[in-house]
Structures are given as C-alpha cells and as structure tokens.
Amino acid sequence: MKFLFFADTHLGFDYPIKPRIEKNRRGKDFFQNYKNVLSYGVEKKVDLILHGGDFFFRSKVHSAIIDKAYSLLYEFADHFPIVIVPGNHERSILPNSFLTAHKNIFIFDESKTFFFQFQKATLAISGFPNVRENIRDNFSHLFQLATEGNPFTNIKLLLLHQAIENSKIAGFTFRTGKDVIPQKLLPRDHDAILAGHIHRAQIIQNQYSSAPIIYPGSIERTSTAEIDEEKGFFLLEFVEDETENWSLENIEFVKLPTRQMVKLEIDLLTEDQKRIENWLAAKISRYKRDSVIRLYCDLPATRKLLTAKFLRNIASPQMHLTLAPLRRRNNKF
Numbered sequence: 001m002k003f004l005f006f007a008d009t010h011l012g013f014d015y016p017i018k019p020r021i022e023k024n025r026r027g028k029d030f031f032q033n034y035k036n037v038l039s040y041g042v043e044k045k046v047d048l049i050l051h052g053g054d055f056f057f058r059s060k061v062h063s064a065i066i067d068k069a070y071s072l073l074y075e076f077a078d079h080f081p082i083v084i085v086p087g088n089h090e091r092s093i094l095p096n097s098f099l100t101a102h103k104n105i106f107i108f109d110e111s112k113t114f115f116f117q118f119q120k121a122t123l124a125i126s127g128f129p130n131v132r133e134n135i136r137d138n139f140s141h142l143f144q145l146a147t148e149g150n151p152f153t154n155i156k157l158l159l160l161h162q163a164i165e166n167s168k169i170a171g172f173t174f175r176t177g178k179d180v181i182p183q184k185l186l187p188r189d190h191d192a193i194l195a196g197h198i199h200r201a202q203i204i205q206n207q208y209s210s211a212p213i214i215y216p217g218s219i220e221r222t223s224t225a226e227i228d229e230e231k232g233f234f235l236l237e238f239v240e241d242e243t244e245n246w247s248l249e250n251i252e253f254v255k256l257p258t259r260q261m262v263k264l265e266i267d268l269l270t271e272d273q274k275r276i277e278n279w280l281a282a283k284i285s286r287y288k289r290d291s292v293i294r295l296y297c298d299l300p301a302t303r304k305l306l307t308a309k310f311l312r313n314i315a316s317p318q319m320h321l322t323l324a325p326l327r328r329r330n331n332k333f
C-alpha cells in the first residue's frame with residue numbers, strides 16, 4: 001500500500017486576481033507544485049493522499065483561488081481518497097464548496113477518525129484541525145476524542161498541523177512551550193505521526209516509540225528563512241508480513257522543482273542612479289533568470305534610488321525581485 005503525504009501548499013500566496021501591475025509572481029509556482037504532487041500520485045498509483053494543512057495561504061481567499069484549488073482536488077479525487085487537516089493559515093477551517101462534496105474528499109472539521117477499507121488492509125486516520133492556543137495541555141483530550149472506541153485497523157496514522165517536540169526550522173528547535181506537543185504525549189500504537197506546519201522537511205525519531213514523526217514541509221519556499229531547504233513530499237509504503245502485520249517499510253522523499261532563492265545585500269553607498277543600476281545588473285546576472293531575489297539595503301541614500309519602478313526595470317521578466325523592509329537597528333553606538 002502506498003500513501004503520499006504533503007503539506008503547506010499555501011495556495012493563493014502571491015496570486016492576485018486583478019494585479020495592479022504585471023510582474024512575475026510566485027503564486028503559479030505553488031499551484032504548479034500542488035498539481036505536480038497530485039499527478040505523481042496518479043503516476044505511482046498511490047492508494048491515498050494526505051495533506052497536512054495550510055492548504056490555503058490565509059483564511060479569506062478569493063473565490064477564484066478556492067475554485068482553482070478545489071477543481072484540481074475534485075478531479076484527482078477520482079483516482080484516490082484525499083484527506084486534509086486544516087492548518088492555522090486557514091484558521092482551522094477550509095471554505096465550503098460543492099467541489100469538496102466529492103465522496104473521496106475527507107476534511108477534518110473536528111477531532112475524529114476516518115476509516116478506509118482497501119482490498120488487503122484497513123486504515124484509520126485520526127486527527128483534528130489546527131489548535132492555536134495551548135496544544136500542549138489540550139492534545140491528550142483532543143486525541144482521546146478522535147480515537148475513543150475505534151475498532152481495530154491494520155494501519156493507524158495520526159494527521160496533525162502542529163509543532164512537535166524536536167521539530168526544527170533554520171536556527172531553531174521546538175522543545176517545550178504551550179504551542180509544542182511533547183513527544184511523550186504522542187500515541188505509541190500508531191504507525192506514523194504525520195504533520196504539517198513546520199516548513200522544513202524532516203523525519204524525527206520519536207523517543208518513546210518506533211513510529212516516526214514526519215514533516216514533508218512546504219511545497220515551495222514561503223520566505224527567505226527556507227532559503228537552503230529542499231522542497232518535496234513523502235511517499236510512504238506499507239508492507240504486510242507473514243503474520244498479516246502491516247508496517248511502514250519505506251519512506252521516500254520526492255523532490256519538487258523550486259526556483260533559486262537569493263539574498264542580496266546592497267552595501268554600495270551612492271546617490272548615482274546609473275552606478276547602482278550597473279552594480280545591481282552585474283550582481284543579478286550571476287543568478288538564474290527566474291530567480292527569487294530579496295534585496296537588503298539599510299543605506300538611506302542608496303535605498304532612495306531603489307524605487308519599485310527601478311526594480312521592475314532592472315529585473316528580467318521571469319525574475320522575482322523585491323526589496324526587504326529596513327531592518328531594525330541596534331541603537332547602541
């Protein structure tokens with residue numbers, strides 16, 4: 001049995017419906033990778049797809065984006081069941097639509113378990129929508145609500161959108177805190193804990209059980225904090241042994257295409273438009289034409305020259321070039 005697990009698609013990110021100005025936006029990259037994952041599922045004939053939340057980039061999404069995202073979901077749900085747990089970006093609830101009424105689309109609206117009967121095995125997927133406040137103290141209760149009285153199944157999965165102890169982002173590890181689930185609270189009879197929320201793909205060894213904690217991460221970089229991260233999703237393969245026991249045998253990370261992301265510090269002090277133009281053009285020419293470039297400049301004189309119009313003219317049409325806000329200064333001299 002093969003399951004595909006992805007998360008944090010943030011659909012609608014940089015995807016204006018009526019853009020004021022024409023420029024190369026990143027929104028289509030997110031939609032493209034979303035479609036890439038679903039297509040991969042068809043190609044590999046997976047039995048089911050799980051989504052770990054932050055399906056949309058925020059709670060109020062234009063209906064055109066909802067329709068575009070759900071239409072694909074509806075189309076692909078003809079091939080396999082799709083299970084989604086809402087994240088914090090959609091405020092723990094996904095917008096309603098006739099397009100999610102497909103019999104193969106399952107969305108967590110509360111603590112519960114979805115059961116699936118395949119030819120060879122039974123599967124339980126338990127979970128609950130993202131909890132913003134104090135998941136540490138609420139987890140056990142919500143898990144109990146989701147699983148109490150559940151019948152036996154061959155495979156058990158927990159699907160969440162939360163930070164779990166020892167998950168990592170660049171330069172930080174979640175350990176304790178009200179917004180973190182301690183590993184010791186996680187169920188020990190499940191085959192895997194599948195979670196969205198942390199945008200860095202990772203597999204965490206659970207200290208109390210052999211069930212891995214798996215974060216597929218986001219499908220494209222949502223900020224420069226993710227600059228060094230590879231993006232993708234997981235293919236999970238369950239195998240049955242002679243005693244009819246099912247176990248997670250294979251976990252494969254499948255990479256998704258992403259655009260090169262670059263941070264560029266402008267340290268040239270000048271009031272001369274031509275000089276900064278030449279300087280920037282030389283720097284930019286070293287990167288791929290479709291790069292995502294974030295400029296940093298704290299020199300007031302130079303910064304004055306970096307107008308939106310100037311930046312639009314200097315970037316290639318495929319490039320995504322933006323100026324970061326002024327960084328906060330430490331006023332100790």
Ligand SMILES: [Mn+2]
Pocket residue numbers: 008053054087089197198199
């Ligand atoms: Mn997210």
